[in-house]
Amino acid sequence: MARGVRTAPWWVAALLLPLGCYTGAESAVQDTDSADTAAEAGDGDSSGGATTDGDGTDGDGGVPAGCEADDVPSSALVRTNRDGIVNAIRDVFGDEVVDDLGPVLEAIPALHVGEFSTELAPPSYAEVSAQVNAAFTVASHLTRNDEALAALSQCLPSVPAGADATTEPCLTALIDDYGGRMLRRPLTDADRSRFADDYAIGAAHSNAEGVATLLTAMLIDPDFLYDRIVGEGNGDIVELTPHETAARLARVLWNSVPDEALVQAADEGLDDATLRAEAERMLEDPRARTALQGFFFDWMELEAVPFASQDAVPDVDARDALKEAMAASIMEFASATVLDGDGTYADLLVDRTAYVNDENLASIYGIAPSAGPSELPADRAGLLTRAGFIATQEIPGTNAGHLIKRGARLSTFICRPLPLPDADSFPQEDPAEPGENPTQGIRERFAEATAEATCAACHVQLDGLGAPLGHFGSLGEWIDDETVGAIALPIDTASEVLIDGQPVAIDDAVTLSEALAFSEEGPRCLAENMARNMLGRELTDDDACLVEEFARALTGEDGAPASVRDALLDFVVSERFRRVRTP
Amino acid sequence: MNTPKRLGRRNFLMGASGAVLAIPALHSLLPSAARANIGDGVRRNFISWRITNGMFGHDWFPTDAAASGLSVVEPNVREMPLSDIAGPISTLLDTRFDDFRDRMNLLRHIDRLDTADHNRRTGLFGWGNVDGIDVASLPPSIDNLIAEHAFDIPSIPLNLGVRWSSTAASCSVTTTSAGEVVEQPGLHPAQAFQALFAEFxxxxxxxxxxxxxxxxxxxxxxxxxxxxxxxxxxxxxxxxxxxxxxxxxxxxxxxxxxxxxxxxPPDDPEGIANSPEGVDARAQAAVDIAIAALRCEMTQVVNIYLDPDVLFTDELHGVAGGHHGASHNGDPASVQSIQNAHRWHMHYLTDFLTKLDAGQDIVNGGTILDNSLVLVNNEIGNQNGQSGTQPGDVDLNHGALDNQVLLIGSAGGRLRTGNYLDYRTDFTRNRWSQYIGTSYNWVLVTCMLAMGLEPETWEVDGEPGYGDMRGHQYNMTPLDQVVVGDLRSYLPRLQA
Incomplete structure (x- = not known):
């Protein structure tokens, strides 16, 4: 699956958080003082650093309590990731070039530093050189013969060698058209002059090579490789220009550049109604589905889906297919729920609709494979009971899934990640493995091994979240009993989990899903992660109000949760989306 | 866009007299749909380095003791990292190969299915002894297929040799649409220099x-x-x-x-004698021309077939009676001659590899060697007996079992490298009780796949297979005693 490479598993990210185990909700917003305080107090305040009154607003036009209109994120550069580069090339130049040049584009490193593929570190030499190489190769391919040139612009093959790109009409139009698309804004005279000089480099040999060097220059331009806000107005807070708003919208919804319709709307000023209409149109586009699936791929840590063992699935190709199907099925469910079904956060957690066309995955679920939607058995709910999320490596000697790994994944899913213990604290023998002890199940073994207070502080959460999934084997298949060697042991899935700061009795996977589905902290965590994905960086105090506004949009009014799609729409047309704080 | 300037086809085909030696079919009429490598920005090269007259396994392969780490990794495949071999890999693959260990694969028990003996085209499976074959339906040797189908702009193989005469020293073969077998001529260094660099x-x-x-x-x-x-x-x-x-x-x-x-450009080799005294300078010139042609991106396919044979002398090279002559004698002096001839080849091979590995390939990443695939081959197999590692067990049958196959470079990351891979089966069936191996045909298919070709490029009438699969004329293994392979995928353990 061609997704970005995750640079750090959950536990590395967890290590970067302040050490200690929290028994209450902790926000991913890095206001560590308030988060720690709230968490340590276990008071159920999960507002992520922004305090609210009873209805969650300050009664001032829907602005979250404690938030002013000027509480907007800073205007940090956002690097275009590999997918964004590829998507932009596809959207501007067509499918063929991307299909033909797949390997050279995939050679651009896709390493990211955070949870999301949008979170990039400053570029490495490997990235810069690969970007330049890819740009040059793409540009050469697009200009390889007269037919290709004509596809860029009908008049191009007739441009004489050595033409002046500042005056030759075909070339000036080419520069404006493609330059504007790639740089996501109307060109300035300085841009035009610069690109004309770039054309001249290759034009010294031929017109085609001139166009190639021109396109290469566009593809390595800082305004293509970075989303940069200059804004309108003076002062600390500036409005995004219509084209900057369009660029941000295209990046967030499509991970690409604006299409011609959006560019035209930006040319005409992009008023509120038009912005909303454009956002709605864009959400109907398949690119929105792809981008949203990418978000869920990262958020659900689907790159970590394990391979089935050879015993479980003997054929190596079938094992590959199963791993892919596990991830794809979750992404399809999530995107369909949000974009087709107008689903809420709760729907994501309780809906049993599934998209399963892989025979082995269908077998895990106990349903028939189908090209369309199916319904999972009643012992499953939404995202949290999908095989791709709960599958763990097979544990020798037992059919059980890994209690703690599931607890850890769920902890991250609800924005309450836990640090790894000191290596010295690990017991000599891994409690996950039954070893010579056939009398205890995995839950009992961990309970015994982690009874000491220093371990128990975290294991209360880990075990509590993992235990309700106990009836799912290592591949996520339903198991009636937990086998340890030849012994079959009963499975206890009852637990107690802190949700919104309050202990909640949980019976099984379905009740756990339901409890989180209708919690406050669940949708808030989704809001934090969507905001983080959009901003391409970890959240800071400056982002608290943006997150809060999005969380409120997800939670909805009067206790009726809003659809994720509507919340997303409200979010991208909000003032807070269109303003930034400058340095 | 103007086609980047490359050497014209005629340049390669012009002999010293300026006459066209042969017009090979370019296979431009073959299906072009299978150009899987087109558009791949990594510039890959394919180089075949051919050694002749067979070899002795005890010189070429690790000893049984050194290879004790081989373990079965899947049916018919044993594997160990070359880095686990203490000291030199073998007598011939000595410390000069240490820099390449992690980027090469040494293959063992690779058996030919073609008609054996000195079919000089078999290193790349062109068509030599073609009795009974409808040549018109056969594909050309893999260098030509790669040159034609692997790149954005079809390349032209550069065939280099030392001993050049009216008989072309080349293993590159193609067939015309009329069924005519056309042997691509080999160029001696002075010819190649004229063709490539005279007007550089x-x-x-x-x-x-x-x-x-x-x-x-x-x-x-x-x-x-x-x-x-x-x-x-x-x-x-x-x-x-x-x-x-x-x-x-x-x-x-x-x-x-x-x-x-x-x-x-390399030094102009004009004036180097076509004699035993000039053979070293000629070999060096061939290496340097190949390196320059690759670095200057004049070609992406090079066949090096130095083949000094009678230019080797006992006095200068420790090879008595020429390379081929020595290969038919089992006396200790001849066995030593064969080893010396191979040492000579290894000297120039390692020089070539070192130069190909010099400096970073800035455009593609890695070195040019990393992005290339070098196939070292031989048209005759291991002249030892069963284990191939016992010096006293010499069998001079000029057979085609347990061939000399070394793959260097990963073809731009497509090949997994760094291993000694033994493809023998667990049966001992042939009449010398030698292990049954895996087909060389599969090696060639692997090379083509690694260079980006699709099976339809080489298959005839959609049937799996590449090359002569009739078995051996010379008392060799029947077809059903060799792992032929599916001939559509990589040899096991080689795909990255």
Whole structure:
């Protein structure tokens, strides 16, 4: 699956958080003082650093309590990731070039530093050189013969060698058209002059090579490789220009550049109604589905889906297919729920609709494979009971899934990640493995091994979240009993989990899903992660109000949760989306 | 776009007299749909390095003790990392290969299915002893297939040899649509130099021009990045990010300027005698011309078939009676001669590899060697007996079992490297009680796949297979006692 490479598993990210185990909700917003305080107090305040009154607003036009209109994120550069580069090339130049040049584009490193593929570190030499190489190769391919040139612009093959790109009409139009698309804004005279000089480099040999060097220059331009806000107005807070708003919208919804319709709307000023209409149109586009699936791929840590063992699935190709199907099925469910079904956060957690066309995955679920939607058995709910999320490596000697790994994944899913213990604290023998002890199940073994207070502080959460999934084997298949060697042991899935700061009795996977589905902290965590994905960086105090506004949009009014799609729409047309704080 | 200037086909085909030696079919009429490598930005090269007259396994392969780490990794495949072999890999693969251990694969128990003996085309499976075969339906040797189908712009194989005469020393073969077998001529170094570099103008080489264009673009972009970096609406952190970007672009610009200098003509070998005294200088010239042609991007396919044979002498090279003559005798002096002949080949092979590995391939990453695939082959197999590692067990049958196959380079990351791979089965069935191996046909298919070809490029009438699969004329293994392979996928354990 061609997704970005995750640079750090959950536990590395967890290590970067302040050490200690929290028994209450902790926000991913890095206001560590308030988060720690709230968490340590276990008071159920999960507002992520922004305090609210009873209805969650300050009664001032829907602005979250404690938030002013000027509480907007800073205007940090956002690097275009590999997918964004590829998507932009596809959207501007067509499918063929991307299909033909797949390997050279995939050679651009896709390493990211955070949870999301949008979170990039400053570029490495490997990235810069690969970007330049890819740009040059793409540009050469697009200009390889007269037919290709004509596809860029009908008049191009007739441009004489050595033409002046500042005056030759075909070339000036080419520069404006493609330059504007790639740089996501109307060109300035300085841009035009610069690109004309770039054309001249290759034009010294031929017109085609001139166009190639021109396109290469566009593809390595800082305004293509970075989303940069200059804004309108003076002062600390500036409005995004219509084209900057369009660029941000295209990046967030499509991970690409604006299409011609959006560019035209930006040319005409992009008023509120038009912005909303454009956002709605864009959400109907398949690119929105792809981008949203990418978000869920990262958020659900689907790159970590394990391979089935050879015993479980003997054929190596079938094992590959199963791993892919596990991830794809979750992404399809999530995107369909949000974009087709107008689903809420709760729907994501309780809906049993599934998209399963892989025979082995269908077998895990106990349903028939189908090209369309199916319904999972009643012992499953939404995202949290999908095989791709709960599958763990097979544990020798037992059919059980890994209690703690599931607890850890769920902890991250609800924005309450836990640090790894000191290596010295690990017991000599891994409690996950039954070893010579056939009398205890995995839950009992961990309970015994982690009874000491220093371990128990975290294991209360880990075990509590993992235990309700106990009836799912290592591949996520339903198991009636937990086998340890030849012994079959009963499975206890009852637990107690802190949700919104309050202990909640949980019976099984379905009740756990339901409890989180209708919690406050669940949708808030989704809001934090969507905001983080959009901003391409970890959240800071400056982002608290943006997150809060999005969380409120997800939670909805009067206790009726809003659809994720509507919340997303409200979010991208909000003032807070269109303003930034400058340095 | 103008086609980058490359050597014209006629240049390769012109002999010293200027007459066209042969017109090979270019297979431009073959299906072009299978150009899987087209558009892949990594510039890959395919090089075949052919050694002749067979070899002795005790010189070429690790000893049984050194190979004790081999373990079965899947049916009919044993494997161990070459790095686990203490000391030299073998007598011939000595410490000069240490720098390449992690980037090569030494294959064992690779058996030919073609008609054996000195079919000089079999290193690349062109068609030699073709009795009973409808030649018109057969594909050409793999170098020609790769040259025609693996790249954006079809390449032309450069065939280099030392011993050149009216009989072409080349293993590159194609067939015309009329069914005529056309042997691509080998060039001795002076011919190749004339063809490639006589009118060499570094400023007019397409590769150099493209690099210079790239360098100028990066140089200009640097200016623009610096201007953007100083915009007042950027934070300090943003400026740090752009500073890093700029720093890397400086490095890239510098590297591109160095890379352009990598393309330079070799010394003109004119005047080197076609004699035993000139054979070393000729071999060196062939290596240097091949390196220059690859670095200057004049070709992406090179066949090196030095083949000194009678130019070897006992006095100068420790090879009595010529290479071929020695290979038919089992006396200790002849066995030593064969080892010396191989040592001579290894000297130039390692020189070639070292030069191919020099400097970073800035455009593609890695070195040119990393992005290439070098196939070392031999048209005759292991002349030892059962284990192939016992010096006293000599069998001079000129057979085709347990061949000399070394793959160096990963073909731009497509091959898994660094291993000693033994493809023998667990049966001992042939009449010398030798292990049954896996087909060389599969090796060639693997090379084509690694270079980006699809099976339809080489298959005839959609049937799986490549090359002569009739079995051996010479008392060799029946077809059903060799692992032929599916001939549509990589040899096990070789795909990255």
């Amino acid at each position: 103008d570094i400023d007019d080489v397409a590769a150099a021009r493209r690099r210079e264009q790239k360098r100028l673009l990066v140089d200009r972009a640097l200016e623009h990045y610096t201007s953007v970096r100083n915009h007042p609406r950027l934070s300090a952190a943003d400026r740090d990010t752009l500073d890093e970007h700029v720093e890397h672009m400086y490095t890239l610009e510098h590297q591109l300027s160095l890379a352009a200098a990598d393309c330079s």
